[in-house]
Amino acid sequence: MADNEQNQPAIARDQRAGTTLPRSGTFAACMIDRTHSPNSGNELTDEQFWNEKYRATRERRDQAGLLHKAVRAAVRAAVGDEYLAYGREYSAYLYKTILYGKHLHGAQGAKLLEVGSAPGDHLAFINKTYGLDVYGVEYAQDGVDINRQTFVQNGLDPDHVIFADFFSPEFQTRYGQFFDFVLSRGFIEHFDDPADVIGKHLSLLKPGGTLIVTVPNFIGAVYPLQYVLYRDLLDRHNLNLMREDAFARTFARPDLTQIYCGYYGGFTLGLIEVEPDARVKGKMLGALRKLQIPLNAAMRLTFGDRGIRNRLFTSHLLYVGEKTPGQ
Numbered sequence: 023m024a025d026n027e028q029n030q031p032a033i034a035r036d037q038r039a040g041t042t043l044p045r046s047g048t049f050a051a052c053m054i055d056r057t058h059s060p061n062s063g064n065e066l067t068d069e070q071f072w073n074e075k076y077r078a079t080r081e082r083r084d085q086a087g088l089l090h091k092a093v094r095a096a097v098r099a100a101v102g103d104e105y106l107a108y109g110r111e112y113s114a115y116l117y118k119t120i121l122y123g124k125h126l127h128g129a130q131g132a133k134l135l136e137v138g139s140a141p142g143d144h145l146a147f148i149n150k151t152y153g154l155d156v157y158g159v160e161y162a163q164d165g166v167d168i169n170r171q172t173f174v175q176n177g178l179d180p181d182h183v184i185f186a187d188f189f190s191p192e193f194q195t196r197y198g199q200f201f202d203f204v205l206s207r208g209f210i211e212h213f214d215d216p217a218d219v220i221g222k223h224l225s226l227l228k229p230g231g232t233l234i235v236t237v238p239n240f241i242g243a244v245y246p247l248q249y250v251l252y253r254d255l256l257d258r259h260n261l262n263l264m265r266e267d268a269f270a271r272t273f274a275r276p277d278l279t280q281i282y283c284g285y286y287g288g289f290t291l292g293l294i295e296v297e298p299d300a301r302v303k304g305k306m307l308g309a310l311r312k313l314q315i316p317l318n319a320a321m322r323l324t325f326g327d328r329g330i331r332n333r334l335f336t337s338h339l340l341y342v343g344e345k346t347p348g349q
Contacts, residue, residue, distance in 0.1 A: 065213055112288035112321040113337040116329045118147065125232060125342065126152040132202035133157065135226060137188055138209040140165030142172030149178060159184040194225055202231050211237040211260045216272045224277060229347040236338045238293050239264050239285065243334050251303050252296050269339045278343040287337035288321045288330050290314065
């Protein structure tokens with residue numbers, strides 16, 4: 023890695039084996055001191071919560087397997103990609119195609135960090151589609167494992183999955199002003215004081231670099247369903263942050279120049295979750311989500327590339343800004 027090489031670790035540690043491995047070793051993801059900083063008292067989640075979430079993700083992947091891929095391939099062959107695209111997740115289309123097309127296109131080779139990156143599919147997509155040099159940071163062991171696996175499957179360097187506490191002084195120092203883009207999706211709403219968390223994002227960003235942050239909108243139309251299916255999940259989120267004015271205040275600082283701030287996306291049942299072991303509720307939710315396909319097509323035809331931008335039906339809030347040079 024040519025630029026800012028001094029900011030990168032010379033070695034990495036395999037936590038399970040307790041042995042020191044060179045950075046070139048397979049799965050030698052950087053491991054940095056994971057002792058929580060004082061900011062840990064600001065968290066609404068813990069490591070156990072994330073490990074359970076990532077284990078459930080891995081189990082769903084294993085269950086889907088080859089049959090799921092074969093069915094998807096058959097549907098694609100029958101209807102064609104052009105028509106199939108209208109049934110795909112509308113919010114994902116807006117983010118991956120419209121938003122990223124505007125901000126990531128032409129940035130091949132630029133370094134992008136995703137904060138809380140497991141399971142890693144999103145970074146693999148960004149690398150494949152836009153050619154960025156992608157990194158992720160995770161502090162949960164299961165998250166690191168599944169993220170590394172995803173990177174290997176997609177021909178990416180597993181060393182770029184950094185096993186660290188994002189808030190630790192060592193991580194913040196080692197990667198200070200190292201990245202051209204810093205991205206977090208569904209991260210800052212797990213803290214009581216998200217403004218402080220944004221400061222940590224910015225410390226990793228080069229002057230002139232781009233910050234992209236999204237949070238889910240649980241205070242809209244999905245709230246009653248989420249309350250019934252998994253009420254405790256709402257307690258893990260800072261719901262006040264999902265109000266547009268509170269979200270905007272989080273980014274009101276002199277070292278950021280705003281490009282966009284507000285509701286962005288479409289209506290999606292994909293936001294709703296059930297507890298990992300709630301099989302009956304999981305099947306109910308799975309059946310409900312089948313309604314999403316015709317909804318996706320209707321929203322794509324009605325709202326096009328703009329999306330829905332209101333508190334009731336929009337899936338996320340989005341901030342895009344540039345780190346002010348000289349700050």
